[in-house]
Amino acid sequence: MAQLDELKGPDAHALPDTATLPAELAALYLCMSPAELADLRKSKRPERAGSNPSVIRPVEGSAANPKDPLLYNVGTLRDFAKAHPAPSAFDTALNTGMQAWVSAKLPFFAEREPRIKRGKRVLIGGAWDRADPLREQRFVDLAKGRIRFASLTCAEAASSLWADVASHAAFAEKGLALLRSETQAIEAALAATAQLAAADPQD
Incomplete structure (x- = not known):
């Protein structure tokens, strides 16, 4: 090094x-x-x-x-x-819907020493994000041992603690948008089922 x-x-x-x-x-x-x-x-x-x-x-x-x-x-x-x-495999996993959100593992930068009790993690950002203006600086910190990285699903990351609110909110919004989309799809299917039942009542 x-x-x-x-x-x-x-x-x-x-x-x-x-x-x-x-x-x-x-x-x-x-x-x-x-x-x-x-x-x-x-x-x-x-x-x-x-x-x-x-x-x-x-x-x-x-x-x-x-x-x-x-x-x-x-x-x-x-x-x-x-x-x-x-786009990398990580980018693809991040943009392929709810299944990838809860199952695909992605690398995240995390604090070396959590500010809370042992066993918890505090995330800093996505290590795969080439557009992050701080990515190079974070690799310097990573190489020096100041921070670490953790492999997590997006769902796990969204429900973890983050070092700053803005980064957490921006990432979590992607998951919330997926949930809204899934909810709308389910509600639409339920409505369609109700319409089908009304059009063809069973004796």
């Missing part, structure tokens, strides 16, 4: 390209699972000049010992992310 504690000025709010992240955090940075990142270490076809990179190589020699973690350069991760701007 680069000497993150020495970062000052503008660089203090973003990881330098020369910094390295272990595979778990590298996958989080790219909004994918560690298994997907591991798969990207394998070349499936020859790269053509000018094509988007489809392979991500870890830092050479970063795992000389089998117990050593694989490390990835942040610059390499950024280049890959720029070349693959499509």
Whole structure:
């Protein structure tokens, strides 16, 4: 890992390209699972000049010992992310309805030491959200061990405590909107059933 504690000025709010992240955090940075990142270490076809990179190589020699973690350069991760701007699996899960809301696990930034009793969590934001202007700063904090990340369903996250009301409210509104939509669909179905029964009364 680069000497993150020495970062000052503008660089203090973003990881330098020369910094390295272990595979778990590298996958989080790219909004994918560690298994997907591991798969990207394998070349499936020859790269053509000018094509988007489809392979991500870890830092050479970063795992000389089998117990050593694989490390990835942040610059390499950024280049890959720029070349693959499509919505991630996390984005898809977040936007595919109530079933995904209650079942798909997503990564969230969370406070390292909860301000309440042990065993509780206080969330900070969605770790998959590339549009979050504080995402790079949060990765600096994550790399320094100031915060952590937790894998939760959206339903679990919405019912957790958050560090600030505005972020919690904005996220929770997505779930409340889904609930309203589901409620309206159920009410519409009940009304249609009533109309059907009225049009064809049973003896």
